[in-house]
Amino acid sequence: MSTEPDAGSAGAVQPGFGEPLLEVSNLKKYFGNSEGFLGPITFDRDGAVPRPTVEREWVRAVDGVEFDIKRGETLGLVGESGCGKSTLARTLLKLVEPTDGEVQFKGVDLADAGGEQLRRMRKDMQIIFQDPQSSLDPRMKVGPIIEEPMKAHDLPESDPSVSARADVRNDTEYAVDVTVDDDVDVAVDATDGVAVADVEVVETEEGVTATAESDLLGATVEEAGDRVQVTVSMSASKGAVRRARVRELLGKVGLDPQHYNRYPHQFSGGQRQRINLARALSVNPDFIVCDEPTSALDASIQAQVLNTMNELQDEFGLTYLFISHDLSVIRYIADRVAVMYLGEIVELADKEELFENPKHPYTDALLSAIPAPDPRATEARAPLEGDVPSPIDPPSGCRFRTRCPELIAPPEYDFSEAEWDAVRAFTRAVDRRAPAIDAAEADEERGAGTLRRELRMTYFEDVDVGGEAGEVVDEAIAAVVDGDPETADALLQEAFAERSICAREDPNYVLEPELGGSVHKADCHLHRGDAD
Amino acid sequence: MSGETPHDRRDVDGRADVEIDAEDDGGLEAEEVEARVGLSYTLVQLRRDPTALAGLAIISVSTAVAIVASIDALLLDYWLTQTFWYHPELGPHADTNLPPYGVSNQYYDASRSTLAHPLGTDFRGRDVAVRLFYGTRIAITVGFTSTVIGLVGGTLTGAVAGYYGGWIDDVLMRGAEILYAIPFLILVIVIVSVLDPQRQNALLVAMVGVGIASMPTFARLIRSRVFSVREEEYVEAAKAAGVKDRWIILRHVIPNSFAPVLVQATLQIGLAILIIAGLSFLGFGAQPPQASWGQMLNKARPLLIPNPWFSIFPGLCILFTVVGFNLLGDGLRDAADPRIQN
């Protein structure tokens, strides 16, 4: 990662790899519950007459996200559907307006960049979407699709910092003087800030002629005594240069340049993702957000596309933010990985560190949930219970606490591990109105005593929770049997769940990585002792 | 176009293409028409639909007639009709109220009828067939022009409202709904009365009026499509690539929302012809001595019993033309809707 390949026209000295390209701090995106000017009005139906109230509910899709992406790396962003990862991608690129927070791209805060400036900055940051069906306009041919971003930015343009010179192969006895127009770097790739045009000078019956190797350049000859003066300049229009570049890009992403005139529907899903790649690459961006680019593809095609993306990253020095719900894909493509849950990044570390030494119980749960393609890998797994809570009213403290198998016991009670496990399981069961709780309410034929005993057998078989906690549990069981699980739920939440440190404090810890990388961020109170 | 039989399939295709061009919103290049993969597919489907083909045949005939009449009126200074017929406004006023050839009733006997006036003459002795001939020109022009006005205005308004959403949508669409809330004919009459109280350019103003009044229909139609198209990833991709909104709307959003609008436009042409005929009948459209169908109907009103042909022939013209456009519109709708395909 020390050399910096640059195949495009941009030959400016870029900051080295490893420098942050994108810095995100405290980024938030809330969505209102409805659009339009009558949207916020809701009707309260409790009374006899519905009372209109003006109130907006906010869906906290992204809620205080912080990370940076270094030049040349791939940051993997993984999370389940609805965790806000796609919204994060769109907010990063300011395709949706962030509610709060800062995104610094190449040192410029995108929040301050408005209108035309932002539009120009989009040249350097591109996005590839998930759906190969809908990401290409069905009514446009492939060529114009790939050209569109270039057209929008009036590319190609000459880079003023690139100087031009010519390499002349002289087959005549004349001495050759050569002048090269400054803008030939549009047609030939620059290396180390110099664009070199190859020119051949030959003598024929009609006289001395010069030809540039690139079709896009023209060379004119003026004879003056025993010297000839060769002038190299752009002969092709911008449109022609763009078309040439599209054909070159099609080849680079593994398609046939002859496909220029085809429509998207004539391609398979994998090929369409390649077209998307070519479109993103056309403006020579630094940064590409890949929003689940391979999830709609078959396994064998996914492998092809992932490999191509890796090759292109090396060739063009690209930086990726690679979003996926698939941890296997992330493990293959990413250098560092961020795990997202309910609008927050809960863990962020180097790939090996995160996969081999996960510190957040959610990451753990995700990892154990993926079925490995090997029937002998039969780890007993304890899948997470319940559903992701609503992002409108997320849990206090750690957002994962309502499903976390490692929820920390409140310090008020002196629980043994078994006791706390039982209490936690019971609390969750009541909260979710699990089938056993449901059954205890539903059945009214048997006496309350039997039901109480049965419930106790189900949840507290081997443990005897005593003291203050025991009283709460007794009360809750009684309430459940009375057919009032709301009261039981409130009791248990108040006495146990809400008193845990997980509910009271927002976790935010940086740990010492064990397997590489510089930082291991794991927002879980289990590590409150180990953090720096 | 006029020389070929409308049942020729090549002709059918040719006609359809011309129509897309004619109704294009003007902002798109020629290659764009070619790029409408979905549309050309729709047109192929259309070839299998006999009712739509019948509609196309009727429209082809009336459009051909309208074009010939326009050439005659504008370029040849009525040379055609004067040579082969005679000028409608300069007709021999003596031969008034001739019945159609070979027709008689209790007021007129067939002996007066002549092949020179196959459909008879009116109360001023003008040839009814020639008046219908020029009436076709007015009807077709009026239908197409007002629809194009409504189509362009409505499409742009609806696309902008749908694309941006929020308060822009609120303002534009509430405005459209206000127009929508007024009965169509009354709205057009109001527009005509306000814009042209002297009735100097009554027909032109009526066309514009019908166009404006039909804009909300198009706007609402395209807006609902735009709502789904703007969520398509290629629109987002264009935005992310830094493409300007104007370009995105013209290049991506409108072409991909256009199919239902095209169907509506076809139906709207028929409706516009009917409305303008109605306006002319009420005295708000074509003014005498212009030969419009509605105008002819109006003049025929007091003579309904003795001279029924005064009203029957323009009535039939209106009927056939409007039915033609409706048949084509229905066919287009079926062809564009994959659920109806078998």
Next chain:
Amino acid sequence: MSTHETILEVEDLKTQFFTEEGVVRAVDGIDFDVRRGEIVGLVGESGAGKSVAVQSILRLVEEPGAIVGGEIRYKDDLLFGLKASADDPQERTEREEMLSRTEMRTQIRGREIAIIFQDPMESLNPVYTVGSQIEEFIALNREVPGDQAREIAMDTLRDVGIPEVESRYDDYPHQFSGGMRQRVLIAMALACEPDLIVADEPTTALDVTVEAQILNLVDDLQARYDTSLVWVTHDMGVVAEICDRVNVMYLGEIVEQAPADDLFHDTKHPYTSKLLASLPRPDRTVGELDSIGGVMPEAINPPSGCRFHSRCPEAREVCAEVHPDERPSAEAGSHHTVACFRDDAFDVGYWDSPPIETEASGGFAASLTAEEGESG
């Protein structure tokens, strides 16, 4: 498990779609069976024909598609079968003992064989409550009165882990999360206590943690009711997790059939092994993925000989000329069948045949120049 009786037998099943472009041979002569209490996987990429195969079992193939050959037997019933017509030996007609459409609807679907689809939202009618839909389904298929159906519905919903059944019973499908909706569909499938459940990519639309919940649930329920399952999926991980036996499909054919463990650890067909090698692993870091070159050809005009030969790195001339049928592998034994000439069960001179250039040898760039359309 092998001692159990066979409840479903599919023999030489052929299903074709008659389109304007030509005849699409979506399923082209597949054989497989399902025994009692067994989970049989049907795995393949999109376009392999696996969904059409299970639709054929239930005779749910719609115009312009039709089952054109083969035999499907469920227990003692003939779900599909043809015989040569009396007057014209070329013409084949349905056999008398084959179940009629009505019998399929009233006796088989739902009652004996239930189906679970990929998208739970599309399988539930959004304008009726979840409870009423299950209730109606039970009342129809089990011929029980309304209140009893309601009771059964509630019990099954509890069985599949739906919380608060009493209050959620009258909720609408959109008020359930994706995982809960899939649970509802499983409840519906179970409600009539069928002996066979056909699950068509039931966890594909779900998140991994929810998928894990559902897989656990299915495992659990399957053990409890001794139901057999045909599990259609493209996900090798799910196959490894849940299936007892696996059929690998490629372009309308089954190319390999083996117990799950053998399939992964004693792979016989190059397609299966390439497919496994192309998967990124959650449990270890791999340097570069070994992808299969090219894309699956269209079923309208499949390659000659072995259908995989155009993308196979092991292809030789004979592969393009002769079509391999599925045979028990010579090395692995009768329970492991494979359709590849590299196995000694075949004697067509593969090893003497010269290797040929394929998309696999030419890399992906070469393959992508070939004209092909949608493979979905």
